[in-house]
Amino acid sequence: MRASLLAALLTPILASPPPSAREALLAALLPADPRPLACTRDHTRGAKLRLFVYRLPWAYSGQIVEYVEARARALLGVKCAYLREDSCPNTGFSHLENLRSHCTDVPLLYKLLQTAALVDDAADADVFLVPFLMGCNAMLGWGHGMQRVNAAAHHAFFGDFARFAREHLPFFARYPHRHLFLFPLDSMFAPKWLKHSMIAHTGAGYTSSAAIDVPVPYLVSLPQLRSAPADRDNFVFLMASPSRNPVRAEVARQLREAAASRAAAARGGIELYETDPRKENAMPLSARETMRRMRRSVFCVAPTGDSDGFTQRFYYILAAGCIPVRVDTYYSDFSFGRVAWPFKQTIEWRRAALLVPPPRLRRDGLLPILRNVSSARVRSMQKYIASVVRPSVLFDYRGTAPDAYSAFLDELLHLAKTKLPRLDAVQRGEGDRIAGKLGGRGGKGRGKGKGRGRMRHQQATTPVQ
Numbered sequence: 500m501r502a503s504l505l506a507a508l509l510t511p512i513l514a515s516p517p518p519s520a521r522e523a524l525l526a527a528l529l530p531a532d533p534r535p536l537a538c539t540r541d542h543t544r545g546a547k548l549r550l551f552v553y554r555l556p557w558a559y560s561g562q563i564v565e566y567v568e569a570r571a572r573a574l575l576g577v578k579c580a581y582l583r584e585d586s587c588p589n590t591g592f593s594h595l596e597n598l599r600s601h602c603t604d605v606p607l608l609y610k611l612l613q614t615a616a617l618v619d620d621a622a623d624a625d626v627f628l629v630p631f632l633m634g635c636n637a638m639l640g641w642g643h644g645m646q647r648v649n650a651a652a653h654h655a656f657f658g659d660f661a662r663f664a665r666e667h668l669p670f671f672a673r674y675p676h677r678h679l680f681l682f683p684l685d686s687m688f689a690p691k692w693l694k695h696s697m698i699a700h701t702g703a704g705y706t707s708s709a710a711i712d713v714p715v716p717y718l719v720s721l722p723q724l725r726s727a728p729a730d731r732d733n734f735v736f737l738m739a740s741p742s743r744n745p746v747r748a749e750v751a752r753q754l755r756e757a758a759a760s761r762a763a764a765a766r767g768g769i770e771l772y773e774t775d776p777r778k779e780n781a782m783p784l785s786a787r788e789t790m791r792r793m794r795r796s797v798f799c800v801a802p803t804g805d806s807d808g809f810t811q812r813f814y815y816i817l818a819a820g821c822i823p824v825r826v827d828t829y830y831s832d833f834s835f836g837r838v839a840w841p842f843k844q845t846i847e848w849r850r851a852a853l854l855v856p857p858p859r860l861r862r863d864g865l866l867p868i869l870r871n872v873s874s875a876r877v878r879s880m881q882k883y884i885a886s887v888v889r890p891s892v893l894f895d896y897r898g899t900a901p902d903a904y905s906a907f908l909d910e911l912l913h914l915a916k917t918k919l920p921r922l923d924a925v926q927r928g929e930g931d932r933i934a935g936k937l938g939g940r941g942g943k944g945r946g947k948g949k950g951r952g953r954m955r956h957q958q959a960t961t962p963v964q
């Protein structure tokens with residue numbers, strides 16, 4: 500009797516279904532829960548993207564997440580999963596918060612693995628995902644309480660990529676343009692050996708001559724604020740260090756002189772806060788107060804810093820509903836179309852931002868340029884930022900609505916339909932040359948015929964599904 504009862508109790512446990520292949524893949528690459536969730540639209544759209552995922556060692560993804568979250572608990576005293584939940588308190592402009600802004604790759608990887616159609620045959624893949632959290636990995640080497648706990652894996656990738664590709668990315672030689680690398684750092688720092696690949700960087704230049712880059716936003720953590728003010732009674736706002744480059748110094752000089760002029764100040768409030776990077780607490784305003792003042796301003800200046808990306812400031816501005824004024828010192832001759840803005844399939848950046856080249860800044864002056872923008876255009880830009888841009892550059896960790904991942908997914912689907920198939924033909928000849936350089940075989944080319952009609956490859960890695 501007891502034996503039969505025990506057997507009856509154990510049967511549901513023994514008969515419980517094994518985890519799905521998708522869940523097994525997630526568990527092999529990342530801590531399981533909590534996780535950033537995708538919305539219903541993402542699951543529907545993601546089913547159209549066929550994704551081949553390499554099973555890289557834990558040190559390239561899961562170990563990074565676990566370590567950073569452990570350091571956040573130790574350094575900041577947070578009780579949440581620092582990279583995977585939106586319940587963490589905003590820690591202002593702390594060093595760790597600034598480092599975290601480069602971890603856009605974490606929600607992107609989680610959501611991509613949950614929504615894409617995973618394939619186990621490389622011949623069926625639209626995109627080959629390399630699950631290396633390259634942005635979050637970079638912060639391990641920047642100090643501020645961090646250590647490179649995955650040193651061996653890091654050096655294997657950056658020290659000898661040709662060997663790494665031969666051992667871990669067997670299809671890279673044949674399809675470099677279909678390989679996706681998550682690199683949420685500024686484009687000028689992208690490894691040159693990835694210039695033929697899709698790189699998810701933070702802008703603002705294209706690294707690929709074929710323009711298959713996928714620029715992404717910084718990961719910003721917003722402070723809790725009350726409802727936005729009814730009116731924007733301040734005209735222009737800037738908080739930045741003028742010492743970063745001469746253009747920043749010029750912007751600060753113009754605003755400083757205008758603020759001291761009664762005539763200029765009478766035409767709209769001017770708020771300028773000059774930070775000093777030499778000080779431990781360089782920011783004169785807290786993150787909460789900065790956001791509050793941006794939400795009261797019509798224009799917020801977003802100059803480039805000591806690299807070419809859009810800076811975390813740019814996304815704080817958009818989150819506040821302020822119109823960003825980008826003064827670009829790296830691509831000053833570039834028009835809107837040539838700048839690597841994030842998510843061009845979703846956002847029409849001409850409707851959301853002003854682009855001021857440094858020569859025009861010096862010739863015409865910042866305030867005359869801004870005052871030349873009509874009230875009607877200002878209202879239109881503010882409405883567009885609130886309805887389209889803000890939801891498309893911020894992450895919803897709870898999967899309640901489309902977010903930055905949704906826009907990222909749309910970029911991948913667009914590339915899979917347009918540029919990537921055209922590059923296949925080019926790569927058939929180029930692949931042999933790259934394969935020879937890597938010391939490996941390129942494999943067979945993609946075929947034509949019924950459906951996608953690709954020739955099937957002999958698998959070189961453990962299949963994933």
